[in-house]
Amino acid sequence: MLQDIRDNAQSTIAKVIVGLLIISLSIWGMDAIIGGFTGEPEVATVNGQDITEREFLRTVQMESQQRLMQMENPDQSLLDEDQIRRDVLDALIQQAVLTQDAQSQGLELTDADIDSLITQMPQFQIDGQFNRDRFVATVRNLGMGVGEFRESMRKNYVVNQIRAAIAQTGVVAPENVAHLLAIQNQTRDFRVWTVNASDVAEQVSISDDAVAAYYEDNRDQFREAEQVDAAYITLSLGELAESIEISEDDLRAYYDQQAEEYAREERRAAHILIEADADADETMATIQQRLADGESFAALAEEFSIDTVSAEQGGDLGFAGRGVYDEAFENALFALETGEVSEPVETSFGVHLIRLEEVRRSEPPTFEELRDELRTELARAQASERFAEVRTQLADAVYTADDLAGPAEELGLEVRQADGVTREGGRAPFDHDGLVRQLFSEDVLNAGYNTELIDVGDDVSVVARVREYREPRQQELAEVRDEIVGVLEAAAVRDALSARADEVLAGVESGELSTDSWQTYDDQGRGGADLETYVLQKVFSMPRPDDGGITTGKAVSSEQAAVVVLEAVNDGEVDRESQEYTQLRQFMAQLEGQREYTAYQQYLSNQAEIERP
Structure with missing residues (x-):
């Protein structure tokens, strides 16, 4: 191989290539060569500024991850990739327009400004101090490099400043x-x-x-959607755990391992907390000396401790187990004997003296009390290892299999059936959109392949295939008669309710029907607790009655009809000094500010020269 390379390097073709490179360098310079390899393709241009494909794809990935995190059960197959790409491109174009506007106004962050902002961000701090390792790790988790993150801050911060300035106006x-x-x-x-x-x-x-007429007028409503009968295999961690046999010896050994955790130890501590300032050593020495002279820890806590809540209780913090206090505080506390006082301990809160007041330990539950819980924990732990292994085997087996019977038999799983699955789904597990989408895909529906192995829930995976496909069909009248009768009855009842309300309304308006026996509401606000929503909405939509007169109206729902006689409208009280008024004014101002900023964004976009692919 090496000799072939040497031989080719001496060939005429190689010499021609080298010659062309030399000519290119002499005429256009190194950038002509390097740029040809490193120039990034763009996905859009805003006022001559490119939005690069790399930036676009990275943002698409981040947006996809964000949308997955918002799902209760994250599933990549449920993402609309085309819509995400459109949304991201629109957002990047808008960002470019706004960034250019900020630059034209002379708004720009220096490197020192960015450093200052980053070091003040809580997500990059440990115990209130900036931590570079956390910063780098967090940025990498976002799928960005440090330089990209800084550039993103440079753009977004000034844009947000403009937005805030306009919104506040x-x-x-x-x-x-x-x-x-x-x-x-x-x-x-x-x-x-x-x-x-x-x-x-x-x-x-x-x-x-009437039933027949409704059927003929609405035949499209009674077309049965296309359906498939499916075969499927469910791989469940829970089912695997149930099948695992756990011996009595294993259970008892596991209980012995866990007993220490069940026997929880809690310690009641008291402390004296002082500021970690230049005088801390002198103050702490004074406290320790006074303790040595026999003064009460509680009295000194009340005098010196800056933890005013516990100081009122003589420094008492109550009982707590491990994992509650700062690590340094906890280590010192759990090293003490009852009644012993620690050396000074420094934490992010200040400097402590800690006294151990009391220790209590809870007795662990008996083996019999924990038997079922221990068995479940141990079985699921063993099943977790088996689940990952079987899932991989099942995914590989069904990828090339012509059916599900072979993989199921090989792995000791059961092939189940589900009939009548539509594109809208069916009973579980076909209530999962991603699984249904694959079931009706071209490869599975028409080419006879199995679906991929789909995670439909926590530790539950399903693979399916189509057993039979049924075309859409028109349902016969006899099949849907009861459904039609129900629809017509509901409409007829509503009409009857409306007619009865009209009769009562006519009697009221003619003065022939008294309203004395009706339900009366005086000074009723919009939050009427014992009124149906449809009635309350009607009441507050009716016009104000003339002096001494009334306004009448009706409201009809599927279960009830109401006739309303409105007698008076009482203007609401307005206290311009109240918190209610202040909050409403601020809210309305924010809405107006946001509207103005939206209009400003639209103006900039309309003025910009934007080239899309």
């Missing part, structure tokens, strides 16, 4: 706030009469002709 007229608050606090006096569906049910009768 939102102004709302005090009268508009007062008017809205008065409407919000408005109350009304009214009376309500109601009739229930059961009161008109006897008036409802649905004929066969």
Whole structure:
């Protein structure tokens, strides 16, 4: 191989290539060569500035990860990659427009500014101090390099400053706030009469002709969607755990291992906390000397401790186990004997003297009390190792298999069946969108392949294949008659309720029907606790009655109808010094500021020269 390389290096072709390189270097310089290999392709251009493909793809990856984290059960197959790419490109273009605007206004962060911001960010700190290792690790977890993160901060910070400045300029007229608050606090006096569906049910009768007519007019509603009958294998950690046999000896050995954890030790501590300042050593020496002279720890805690809450209790912190206190504090506490006082211990809170007041230990539950819990824990621990192994084997086996029977037999799993799965899904596990999408994919539905092994839940994986496909079909009238009758009955009941309400309404408006026996509400606000929502919405949408008059109206739901007689509208009180008024004014100003910023963004985008692929 090496000799071939040497021979080719002396060939005519090699000499020609070298000659071309020399000519390129002499005419255009090194950048002509290097740039040809390192120039990055762009996905869009904003006012002549490129948005690179690398930046675009990295942002797409980050956005995909963010959307996965927001899912209850993260599933890559549920992501709409095309939509994500469109959203990311739009966002990067908008960011470029805003960044260029910030630069044109002379807003830019120096490297020192960025350093200052980074070191002040809590997510990069340990015990209140900037930690470079945490910073680098956090940035890498975001899929970025340190330089990329700094550049992102440089862009986003100034853009956010402009956004905040514009948003804070939102102004709302005090009268508009007062008017809205008065409407919000408005109350009304009214009376309500109601009739229930059961009161008109006897008036409802649905004929066969009505059923047939509805069926003919709505045939498209009664088309049965395409369906598949599926075979599938479920691999579940829980089922694997149930199949694992745990011996009595293993259970007892596991209990012995865990007994120490069940026998929890808690220690009651008291402390004296002082500031870790220049005088700390002198102050602590004074406290220690006074303790040695016989003064009470509790009295000194009350005098010196800056932890004012515990100081009132003589420094008492109560009982706590491991994992509660700062590591240095905990180590010192659990090294003490009862009644012993520690040497000074420094933590992020200051400098402590710690006294151990009392130790208590809880007795562990008996073996019999923990038997079932121990068996479950031990079986799941063993099953976890087996699950990962079997999952890999199953994924490999079904990839090339012509059916599911072979892989199932090989791995001791069961092939199950599910009928009537539509593109909308079916019973579990076909209530998982990713699995259903694969089941109806071209390869599985028409080419006869198995689906991939899909994780449909925590430690539950499923692979499926199509057993039978059924085309969409028109359902017969006899199949859907009961459904149609239900629809028609509901409509007829609603019509009957509305008609009955109209009769009552007419009687009220003509003065022939008294409202004395109706349910009365005085000074009722919008949060009426014992009123149906549809009634309350009707009450507060009715116009204000004339002086001495009334306004009437009706509201109808599927179960009830109501006639409303509105007697008075009481204007809401407005206290311009109240917190309610202040909060509403701030909220409305923020909305106005955001609207102005959105308009500003749109203006910049309209003025920009944007080239998309």
